[in-house]
Amino acid sequence: MYEENVRDLVGRPGEMRERERTVTTPEAFGESLAVVPAGEQMQLDVRLESVHEGILVSAHVETTMHAQCGRCLEDFTSAFEVEFQELFAYTPTEAEEYGVHGDHVNLEPPLRDAVVLALPFQPVCRPDCPGLDPETGELRDAEAAAESVAVDPRWAALAGLLAEDEKDLNRVTDFDSK
Ligand SMILES: [Zn+2]
Incomplete structure (x- = not known):
């Protein structure tokens, strides 16, 4: 108490x-x-x-x-x-x-x-954690994770832009965590 x-x-x-x-x-x-x-x-x-x-x-x-x-x-x-x-x-x-x-x-x-x-219901170790490969159970690398998201080629250009944004965000996050 x-x-x-x-x-x-x-x-x-x-x-x-x-x-x-x-x-x-x-x-x-x-x-x-x-x-x-x-x-x-x-x-x-x-x-x-x-x-x-x-x-x-x-x-x-x-x-x-x-x-x-x-x-x-x-x-x-x-x-x-x-x-x-x-x-x-x-x-x-x-x-x-x-x-x-x-x-x-x-x-x-x-x-x-x-x-x-x-407390978070779905905690993540870092915002861009790529997670596990559903087939191998191994940790996916970031590129493989990004590819599996960009399925439709019509969205590829947009996905590219989003990826750039995410990089910027990550840079800010890294800076903050120091
Ligand atoms: Zn994780």
Whole structure:
């Protein structure tokens, strides 16, 4: 359970605290091809604001997802970020609403929900991963993958243009990832 103490915020609307936290996942978040596994560290920038109804929590989360590429089936890891905001009410009125318990709020459920919702269903190791050859099961090279796309000669010229665009995009992507 990951809790924040809000004793000095309770009943004092307008008060605000910002905290940096490093949290270790108690168990895997997510259960598809991409997960944040148990024991992975998460860096959180947490903002706790006292409002009339309770404590408003905003958080930015940075961690590492562990995934299997949906195209080439290779395992890979990748930086992963998500944000969430949640009101912890003094008197929750609906079942799904979070509450302030004594002088604590439990951030684990909204943190887990935010991470699980944001993890990709179809992770890819890189945007231009060519995937596996359906006949050999081997990793296709980029050219073979491009050829199999350009079937209709009427589209060949357009495909050429698209390929140029993709190269430009890749160049930008490479630059960003450095
Ligand atoms: Zn891949």
